[in-house]
Ligand SMILES: NC(=O)c1ccc[n+]([C@@H]2O[C@H](COP(=O)([O-])OP(=O)(O)OC[C@H]3O[C@@H](n4cnc5c(N)ncnc54)[C@H](O)[C@@H]3O)[C@@H](O)[C@H]2O)c1
């Protein structure tokens with residue numbers, strides 16, 4: 518089918534590339550000329566494993582196109598996906614300016630029947646509103662169907678997720694729209710769940726809110742583990758064996774970040790609030806997450822009488838491994854707090870440094886290897902569990918005069934740290950200094 522995708526952020530680009538890969542004729546349109554120029558030259562604007570290769574393959578083999586022209590993108594399209602951002606408003610609500618503008622852009626350029634598919638995460642009721650906006654702005658009286666088709670990809674494994682997702686949600690109200698979506702998506706071979714539009718919109722928010730709840734829950738348990746002397750890794754493994762609970766998203770750490778969980782949890786609280794419903798549980802999830810992001814600095818504070826002038830290495834800046842995305846990364850809060858406490862902060866990330874430079878405080882200095890970051894430091898804080906960091910030869914920490922590692926992602930086994938005789942504090946597990954002290958009694 519002839520498909521256009523509006524917006525080439527994570528979702529738009531991955532959607533465009535994967536629809537092209539399964540044989541559709543795809544044109545991606547974005548207002549950002551620099552981005553489009555890059556993609557035309559085969560350069561992905563995002564670091565995402567496998568994306569650049571698949572994008573170039575589809576440019577060459579399947580005629581995947583990029584443009585800034587609405588005329589070029591919309592004139593022949595049978596289906597148009599909206600994948601523009603829905604960022605957080607100061608109130609927590611989703612900002613719908615970009616999706617509404619995209620709807621107007623579409624309405625002003627279509628001259629044949631079109632199915633509009635919303636991939637962006639939008640509050641319940643938005644698709645009906647978009648359909649109204651489109652109908653009010655049409656220059657030619659053509660049939661328009663609307664579909665809610667929320668996206669569930671995870672950054673860092675976006676390509677894999679597109680081809681191996683657990684389900685494709687299709688919210689529609691006409692037989693024609695369901696048929697078009699089934700035709701488009703059949704080659705993915707992923708189970709399709711058909712529902713009404715409002716339920717599809719809610720499935721997306723409820724799914725993210727549930728996953729965020731799992732994370733805040735396990736983080737609370739990890740804090741209690743530290744108090745009672747249990748080990749969160751063992752607790753999560755034992756819990757996850759119960760298929761009703763499931764082992765995924767039970768990794769304790771420094772809270773969730775990224776472009777989705779923080780904003781979508783707040784947006785759902787707001788959606789409920791619009792109907793005077795107080796979503797107490799989700800408010801708890803959000804406040805636990807805020808508290809959890811402070812856990813590392815609190816642990817560090819307990820190791821020193823003052824952090825004034827202390828040199829602290831930050832290992833990992835991206836909100837999760839295998840992405841250069843810095844949106845709502847814990848590193849923002851942690852570096853700000855350390856600088857406020859007078860520490861000298863030197864940071865390393867294998868991929869995200871360029872993005873970090875535009876986001877972190879200018880006082881943060883950067884290193885281009887783990888070794889360079891920790892040389893002469895008083896402590897190293899691990900914020901992102903990159904493979905490179907997990908696989909480090911632990912002797913590298915010996916470059917610190919008194920090795921002290923505070924790990925927000927539980928990258929190393931307690932036994933290995935004990936053997937390396939490195940003071941090691943992690944999440945929900947006994948501290949290695951205590952183990953060394955107890956063993957030598
Ligand atoms: N990032 C993810 O992993 C992810 C996963 C699932 C769902 N989502 C949802 O998908 C949506 C997009 O997220 P993202 O991270 O890809 O967004 P993004 O903000 O990174 O990218 C959006 C792109 O849309 C472009 N744009 C804005 N208005 C436009 C217009 N009128 N015409 C053409 N282009 C326009 C921008 O220039 C930008 O390149 C959001 O609603 C988000 O919540 C994101």
Ligand SMILES: O=c1ccn([C@@H]2O[C@H](COP(=O)(O)OP(=O)(O)O[C@H]3O[C@H](CO)[C@@H](O)[C@H](O)[C@H]3O)[C@@H](O)[C@H]2O)c(=O)[nH]1
Pocket residue numbers: 638668669670671672673725728732765766767768769770771772773774775776777778781836837
């Ligand atoms: O057990 C876990 C799992 C994740 N996280 C953290 O949670 C955040 C989000 O991680 P993840 O969900 O893997 O990445 P995202 O790319 O943000 O993906 C989420 O948000 C997307 C946007 O809506 C959805 O499409 C995905 O299904 C949903 O997983 C990151 O900070 C992770 O470090 C944990 O702390 N513990």
